Every structure is written in C-alpha cells, then in structure tokens.
Amino acid sequence: MQGDAVAERVPAQPETMRMNSVGTAVLMPVRERTDEEQTRTPRALKARLVAADMAAVVVGMLLAFGWRHVLRGDDDVLGTHVVLATITLPVWLGAFAMNRLYLARAVARHSEELRRIANSTIIVIGVMVTVAFALQFKSLSRLWILSVALCVPACLVIERLVARRIFARLRRTGAIVRPVLIIGTDAEAIALMHATQRRPELGYRIVGFVGNDDIGARGGCEVLGGLDDTETVLAATGATGAMISLPSVDPEHVNRLTRRLTDGGYHVALSSGLRDIDVARFRPQDLNGRTLLYVEQTIREGWRAVAKRAFDVVVAVLALIVTAPLLLAAAIAIKLESKGPVMFSQERVGLNGRVFRLVKLRTMCVDAEARRAELEAQNEADGPMFKIAKDPRITRVGAVLRKFSIDELPQFVNVLRGEMSVVGPRPALPREVEQWSDDVHGRLRVMPGITGMWQVSGRSDTSFDEYKRLDQFYVDNWTLAHDLRIVMKTVRAVVTGSGAR
16 A cells, blocks of 8 residues: 555454555555465474474384394394384484474575484484493494484485475465565665565565665565664564665664564574675684674685596596487487588687587588578577577477487587586687676686586576576586586486477
C-alpha cells in the first residue's frame, strides 16, 4: 500500500504494520499459514533431518555388520559388537550437534558439511574404542571399526545430498524461506537484493530496505523506513534477520546496530562489498578490537602444478581410450554426411598468450569460416564472442555431436601436448583476445580447459559479462577440489545435453 492509504480491516485475519518509503505506518493483513506450511517449520524440518541422519547411521552400521567375515563369523564377537554399536548410537547425534550439522549457515558449503561429518565420525569412533576398553570387551575388531568409519559417513553423505536437494526445492517454491531486511540503500544493498532473488534456493525473501535515501521500488522491494526505524520495521514485517551493506552505513552505526540486533535474537550478516573471492580463502583476524578479513593467496605452483598436470594426463589418456569407439563412429558419420576433413583445427590463445592449434571434430560445412562474415548481423552473443543458436553452417551430424560435446573429445590430444588442461577457461580466438579489456587478460595466467565454470554454469546461454566473471573467479580461486567439482558437473551437463552450444 502506498502513501496515506489505510488497509481495509478484515476481522478474520491478524494485521501487521508496514512502513512505506516516506515513513508512514500502514496496516496490512497477514496471511495465515496453511496446514502444509505449518508442517514445514524449521523445528519440524530439523526433526525430520535428525531422523534421516539416524536412519543413515543405522544403515551404515548394518552395512558394516553385513561383512560377516570382518567378525570372523563368531556369534559371541558379533553380539558384543552389536551391543557396542547400540550403546554408541546416541553418540552420533551428539557428535552431529557438536559439529553444528543442524545449523544451516554452518553447512551452506557442501565441502564444509563433509568436513563436519568426518569430524563427527572421528569423535564417535574414539568413543567406541573408549567404551570397548571400559567394558573390557575381550575382542574388538579393528576391521569392523574401519568398516563403520567408512560405511556410516558414506551413507550420511548420500543422505545429506538428497536432503540438500529437497531443501533447495522447498526454498525455490517458497515453502521454507527466511524473511530478511536489507539495511542500506546504496548500490551494494540493491546488488544484495538481486543476488538473493537470483538464488531462491538459498531461502531468503527480502522484505524491503531501511535507509535514509528513498531509492523507490527495486525488484518488488522498497524503503520501509530510516536507519533509526530498523527494529520497528523488523518487528512489523516479521523479518528474522538483516543484511547490512557496510559501504552504506557509518561504521559506528554498524557496530551499535549489530549489537542491538544480535541481542534481540535477529540474524545479522555483513556485506563487505567484495565479489568473486571464494569464502574458503577468508580468515578473520583481530586487530586491537577491529575485525580484519585476511585473504589467502591462490598458489598454482609447486606440488599443486604437478598434481594438476598428472590429473590432466591420466584423465586425457583414459578419456581417449574409453571414447575411441565413439570417436570412430563420429568420424564415419561426418564422412558419410559431407565431403571434407573429419577433423577441424583452429588457432586459439593459451597460457600467457601463447597461440596453439586446437583440434576437434568438424561439425560445420567446410566453408564455415568463409561464411562467417555474412552471418555477423545474426550474432546473438554479446561482447567479442560469436554465437548463433541455429547456425546454418552446422551439419545434422554436427548438431548431435555438439549437443553432447562429442566434438570436443579430440581436445584431450591438446591436453597431452601440454597446450590445454582438462579444466580451465574457454580457449579464446585471437580476434576475441584483441577486443578484451585489461581485466579479462588475467584469465591467460592459466591454461585453457576443455571444460570450466563457464561451461557448467549455462555454457552458451551465459552472457559475456558472466563468462568473464566466472573465468576470473576460477583463475583467482583455483584449487584441485574446484577442478574435481567442475568435472563432475560437466559429466552431468553432457549426459543431459543441457546448455547445448
């Protein structure tokens, strides 16, 4: 509602106050939750997650006991181990709670969740061994302990992956969301709103802004009051937390506001204004009462470079061996459909600006390069890239090869030559590099890859600005773990044919 309008009173519904951008209080009816929504409260969902975790623990234990040979088939020994497993069953739940596995912000990153599961397993195994000695068990199978240490975490990881998908789906549909207020009215505050709206699976619903500037309606949100009205607006909107844009608010005001809100039971997050730096690189430090964020360096040399090269060679050799029949079939299909060579090579720019010849299966007619000029007007890509969704130069066989990325398999030869990596930024054409701004040239600090963040984040559907940002993120935050995650996402994208080029 706007201005001095008064909400119509509906006796059947409770009402709450809402502050508009000029500070006028208005009344709005609050929609009561349905029975289905009532069952999806955080407490109810947490109870279901606890039950799922314990079920995963039980299944893992049963798998460990399923290997009867680890207990030598002795029923007495088996019985004592069943007693030990039963006694320590509640310890798993305590270890999970101790490692904050039921705190959403603590396990937002899957890698962090894996670490906490591993820590919980270590705690429980330690308790198992201690209890066995305290009860003077005559025999404790080390192989059974190892089986438990492997089977239970494996079941937990699978169960948690399923749970993450379910939670993400519920958040995307709005079934479980956290109403949040943005404190600030600058560009960073607006960017925070857009970022949360682009990622509904994170579960945030922005109720509005508070700040001393009237920025009008942005993305369905507006300024609901000034900074001094923060607590009033939080109470009126039912928001459970706030995101503070640090560039928009005076530091002293941030300190006072953070203390008041956290003391009041609200969740508070501070936006530093930094972008595209992996949170795993941040280390909080204290400087005489001031909080610093130290950013760890990205190290690409030494053993890491050796490990990446070894990974590239192993993957390339295996990929070429496994896909050899597929490559042969593709080559025959290309030859039968149109005249011309089976392979296509093209100059690309690699590490430190070095030019090399990329090889791939031919998916276009033989005069494709000569016909490009006549198609420039139909270019659908922004920036220096050239893409046409229905490029007339692509052959029928080529369309199939592109959909499943079969045409790129020969690039593993480039990997073996040391010209490319399995994972890295997209290898650019020399004419594209000539149009790059200085910041984009940073991507040449690493070898280009067959796949990368750009390819698995929408591939050709991604804008040039997003393409630059994703590749720069990869270069700045590279780790072997990132490479493995990208490879797994690539396999899924190729199998489903998503983001076809």
